[in-house]
Amino acid sequence: MKHYILFDHDGVLVDTEPWYFEAGARALADVGFTLDRDQYLRDMAHGNPTWTQARAAGVDEDTIDRVRDARNAYYQHFLRTEDIEIDGVVDALARLSQHVRMAVVTTSKRADFELIHATRDILRFMDFALVREDYTHAKPHPEPYLTGLRRFGADAGEVLVVEDSARGLGSAVAAGIDCAVVHHPFTQAQDLSRATHRIADLAELADLVVE
Incomplete structure (x- = not known):
């Protein structure tokens, strides 16, 4: 036992997991990048961050830093407002x-x-x-x-x-x-x-x- x-x-x-994805997707959309959900799930399964796809596509680290801050803000908004x-x-x-x-x-x-x-x-x-x-x-x-x-x-x-x-x-x-x-x-x-x-x-x- x-x-x-x-x-x-x-x-x-x-x-919360769908909202964490949605927060990252929305933040990346703000800089013109579309986050693929299926690839995100594959990345997540291996412990890779939300930004893996964006980095592979050539998005620079300064932009990712800004997007990360936006993602965090979106996510906390969802935590306050969504079921x-x-x-x-x-x-x-x-x-x-x-x-x-x-x-x-x-x-x-x-x-x-x-x-x-x-x-x-x-x-x-x-x-x-x-x-x-x-x-x-x-x-x-x-x-x-x-x-x-x-x-x-x-x-x-x-x-x-x-x-x-x-x-x-x-x-x-x-x-x-x-x-x-x-x-x-x-x-x-x-x-x-x-x-x-x-x-x-x-x-x-x-x-x-x-x-």
Whole structure:
């Protein structure tokens, strides 16, 4: 039985991934570049940034710096104004919290993470949250989840990771931790074959973990 769960954040606890793409696409459109969604998803699966396509097309770094600032502003606007809830998350976490200890391991920047959770109940179920500033190497590197293991003082066999993307799955696998992948339409075309479990939603995770 697993005693700890490390949750990815975007696409697992809140539905932010489409808005992060939209923010980057809009910012790049402002400088005349069209961000291809399918290639973006392929880049994301390997941990490559939003700007990979633009750089390959010859967009210079000064322009990318300006676009990055615009993307961040668009994204925070979306976080304030769009519906990013995932149905059933809080109920599932409430049930799980009676049986396991939980934490968040995310590539979200602290400012975005704090904005998302300023008015939500998700973090009350978590022992801690690791954001992008809390480790050096981002997913698919194993460091984020290895850092989570150390924070819990847990062995890998006691822990389950919950992810929705190939990048996050790769991080969990590299850290030697079993991973349940929850369905999300934004990442469903990615190679998720290394997952220990495939689940439709977090309610199904509760059924899986709680014996």
